[in-house]
Amino acid sequence: MTDIRVRIAPSPTGPLHIGTARTALFNALYARHTGGTFILRLEDTDVARSTVAYETDILEGLHWLGITWDEGPDAAGGEDRGPYGPYRQMQRLERYAAATAELLARDLAYPCFCTPDELNADRKAQEAAHLPPKYVGRCAALTAEERAVRQAEGRPAAIRFRVQPGVVGFEDAIRGRVEIDTSNLGGDFVIVRGDGTPLYHFTVVVDDAAMEISHVIRGEDHLSNTPKHILLFRALGHAEPVFAHLPLILNADRTKMSKRKSQTAISDYIAEGFIREALVNYLALLGWSTGSEEEILGFDDIAARFDLDHVQKGGAVFDRERLEWLNGQWIRRLEDGDLVARLLPFLEAEHAAGRIDRTPTADDVRVLLPMIRERLPILGAVGDLVGFLWIDRLVVDPAILVPKRWDVATAQAGLVAAREVIAGTGAVSFEADELEPPLRALAEARGWKAGDLFMAIRVAVTGRTATPPLFDTLVALGRERALARLDAAIERLKEGAPR
């Protein structure tokens, strides 16, 4: 029996991308479902674009999502875990060098001295002739002497892998049989740069072979590259893994999801207040389904049901509305203490941004939970929702202080009367139940619609027309502050009468 070993191989050349997170998730789910091993390997051979900051963002993002791996580095710059290390490609250079030497010795690869200019000229000529770009093979048949001459001239040599004529076929776990003629591969391809650093197509195969990866689950954008990988596996004398190409996540215009057209960084979603449960749930259902109508599922529920058979073949448009809905569903399911803990950082951020005057305590937030929980599509909305509670000097726009059916005089009279009622209430205890009846009675006595009176009070004490329930809000504010805000609003109406 062969052990199932899958991996995610991110490149620290950008922040954790939605697509990478999804691929990581599918691999993790497959490993958990089958009892296999999930590996994380850093593909950092593009030294020019790789940074530690990105590495940190990627690893922390995956951790944040609750995705765990069995082998590989846990933290940026941290130590590897696992028997197949190192798990950073820049620390595996000697292995690529050894593999290169072997291919060279068997003449399966050869040094290429072509300059960028020559290559560009070739490409241009091909383009002009409406031919597909392809390496012309200028250095493919160089004699030992010719190579020696060029080497003596100090010309840098890249290493190219020889692509032999034929058809490469494989059984994709999601798409079925795929066959590609090697004549469409673009000729002998480079596996090692002129500066000696190895390229992706090469390192990925050397490592997948060395790490005994059994299933390569990755994005469909790699489908056309798979023959190259298979050729390399064969040249290296290693059995090829099972390939499974996931459908792409798309922009609204159905092109491959990109930073340009969509929000792709997981960190941005985290910053907005999407929670891991929702993101995992959403991402898992993008391109995969249980085959049933279940849809609110946690990681373990999904892992228990996960299979490659139900993976969709067509690309899936990223639908933020649906993500938000799922986020709301999960926020409603969080335990009180958990929700409070997750909300606090957002309130601290509101404070730091100067939108509120202090950061509330956990207890402050906890008592508000019943009135805010189902009004939060994302955690970041908390400031807008109840930030008025922690503002010292609330400035209310007089334009919204007067309810639609009322005029300024009525609004003023309403607020004055309401202030009196509220002042007369709760000298001992200030509770929602004690506030509502007298205020309703007031509206009744004056012939006002209760809703209009409540709206005037609402705006006076919160500065907003959409808020949590009024009486709970008044209680949360406290009697003194509620009265002070009513006074301020009454003053405000006296000052400038809005039209």
Add this chain to the structure above:
RNA sequence: GCCCCCAUCGUCUAGAGGCCUAGGACGCCACCCUUUCAAGGUGGAGAUCAGGGGUUCGAAUCCCCUUGGGGGCACCA
């Protein structure tokens, strides 16, 4: 240009020859609930299953073609 992949409501999807006059969810609309906003409830609009040929007693499901879309063709990953 060449090669490869794909194709069910606007979106995510169920569907593996008869259970489909195509189901669910998001979004949208209406109503209910209601002090606003949400949440929740009920109902509705929304897909001739891209089009055309086959195969079959019978096709969204199998085959072929067309069309459309996407991806890949780097000394990026």
